[in-house]
Amino acid sequence: MAATEQDPTGGASLAEIDRMKAFSDGVFAIVITLLVLELRVPSYEPGELLTGLLHEGSAYLAFVISFGYVGVLWLNHHALLRLLRGTNPALNWINLAILFGVVIIPFPTAVLASAFTDHGDRHDRQAAVALYALAAALMSLPWLVVFGYLRRRPEVYATGVDHAYVRAQARRPITGLVLYGLAGLLGWFVDPMVGLVAIIVMIIYHAVTSEGIRRRRSPARRPG
Template sequence: MHQSYTRRITSGSDIERTTFFSDAVFAIAMTLVAVDIKIPQVPGNEMGRAVAEQWPEFAAYLLSFAVAGTYWLSHHRLFRLLKGFTAGLQRLNLVLLFFIGLLGYATDMLAFHSDRAIGVVIYAATLGFIGAANTSLWLYAGRRRMFKEDVDPRLITYARVRAPVTPAVFLVSIPVAFINPVAGIVTWLAIPLVDMGLRLWGSKLPDAVQADD
């Protein structure tokens, strides 16, 4: 009786509450990244220069929004393909949202300390852990056979190959940043290059895979 009750409350086919909650956390985190950019408190004739000097903050915001948006798209696509949830899936999802909540802090560290290893490392680690948690969701769902029956297995293979790219690059950049912070940031340019290669590979796969991209 207890096991039956436990299974009923920790698993099922209704994933709407999980997706709604996740979307809310993503939205709040991505909004707070912009909120942290403050209007310069300077005389009017100095405003142009003061705004121009904020370019590191705007650059960090642009990067964070783009990467977080990519992770949200991956998360959205994953849950669109699932036929249900389990307690394990929800726990992994909470781990992902935990690191998403740190996005604002990590962005500020990069914006104000991009010339120091600590700023680059904290940012790379946060984005890397977000990506690792997202990848874990895909791998978990695959191992537990949680995808809908009509999902092309090649689509899952493509997604599981693509998901680890961004977190892997961010995590690899950490030791590089300890040697040279600027070199650590430059390492991130590998993300669009590798992603472009995977897109070309995906374009040769069935239409179902291309549509998901």
């Protein structure tokens, strides 16, 4: 793609999207790396390595959950960029908001791992699950903004992207905002493990729908 592409409606030119892709992929790669840095070899006495590893099980679980979450976010981000033929300042700022939510993930991951060790009690686990759910719910906000923006600006669509397909995607961040919030409430008021399972279910949902929600009637065309 050329450095800029003129908006067919006569508005501002669209910049090439390659720089946004490269920068975003770099951020995702760094976040994945930061997650693995939380894993550590436990201290142990001779013959007690297995016990030490099992004691760190919560850290391994938190890593797997967040690795999957970041991976799903990357898949969704990749699918989003395939909808665009170019970018502009508004899309750049929205993309930065999405990445802001991504880089926060290692913190609630570390809190979750710490709370579910023997050192954390029920109250600590309630707070940790609620924090993770809150971070995930807030992550849905820039996605809600970007699909709202795209509904109003079809001129930025890549060739072959159907307007109705883009409109349908707004349901996904709304679902995330509501159900991650519900997961946090379940973790706080019912049981931390129930809230954690609800978070995992939502991550799976976003993985299954990473290519978007298809219309049941007159299916939309996939982006080329």
